[in-house]
Amino acid sequence: MEKEFWLQRWQEQQIGFHEGRFNNSLVQYWPQLKTPKAACVFVPLCGKSQDMVFFAEQGMHVIGIELSALAVEAFFQEQDLTPDISQEDELQCYRAGPYTLYCGDVFALHHEHLKDCHWVYDRAALIALPESMRSHYCRQLANILPRPCRSLVITLEYDQGLKAGPPFSISPDSLSELYCEIAEIETLGNCTEEVKGISAIEHSFALTYR
Template sequence: MEATFWHNKWETNEIGFHEKEYNPGLTRHFSGLDLPSGSRVFVPLCGKTRDIHWLLKEGFKVVGAELSELAVKQLFEELQTQPAVEDTASGKIYTAPGIQVFTGDIFQLTGNSIGRIDGIYDRAALVALPDSMRKKYTEHLRAITDTAPQLVITFTYDQAHMDGPPFSVPAAEIETFYAPFYQLKQVQDSEVKGGLKGQCEARINVWQLIEKA
């Protein structure tokens, strides 16, 4: 998707992907990554997800990356915290106790800029990207986080029935991108109740990815 697609979604408040509750895949399965409290968790393409509230509540530090500054402003408003904002060559950085969010294109982020990352939470990030960008995204994500363990939430459905985003990311694709580097454990494979966007039968899959020894 082009950046304008996402900016437009935020400007028109067409954010059907935004969940009002914590994602059950996160609350049930994040502990499987075995990250101690205080670990730095990267949330790529974070939007203003409430899952960040949960991660902070659980004692994690959050590092987010989000294209839309509008989304980032809303995130901090909803967190009820006043961020410090730093203008850098690669975009603005919003910082408050326990959280730092980089605005702009994730592909411009470097490992140096985001610092040490202990774990990754990918919900509606990999599946937000079209086929042509997913390989590049997974490589970049590994490069800037030094292959940190991940919890990844994906959808699978018949792509002929509906256009993404979210796109269908089958198990074989997760294996192609990640199996050379991570041990993969599928911890959930369940039906999307009522179908995806109420249109299409779909399954939700949750993966724990732990770096190979």
């Protein structure tokens, strides 16, 4: 989607995609992944997601990137934190407590920003991108993430003919096509969710980048 689309959604507070709680699949599957408590997790297109608080409560450092400064500032306000703000190349960086959030385009990130990451948590990034951008996004992450690095990816699958995205429907086969050359894929499970008034399947996957 165009940047202006998301900036306008935050400006108008049309943020139905925001979950005001921990994601159920995250809570269910994260313990199975046996992540060290001192690990660092990257959350692309993070918004003001409460899932970042979940990771912080596990003792992890959280790095996020979000296009909207309104979302980033709202997150720190809601956590009662006053961030230090600096400019890093094309990105504005907000730091406070266990959180480092970059404001700007995910494609402006480079290896130095994520050099300490052990994990990626993608619940809202891949499904927010139209098909034409997904491969570029996946390869961008593969190119800048350190190794070893793993990822928890959560997608939605539903009849795209009934509702236009975002969020976009991404089946397990579609996810496999995107990642098969750059990561090993493990299917964790699925559950039923409601998206824009219609039934959807939420799929969870663990990826190990090659």
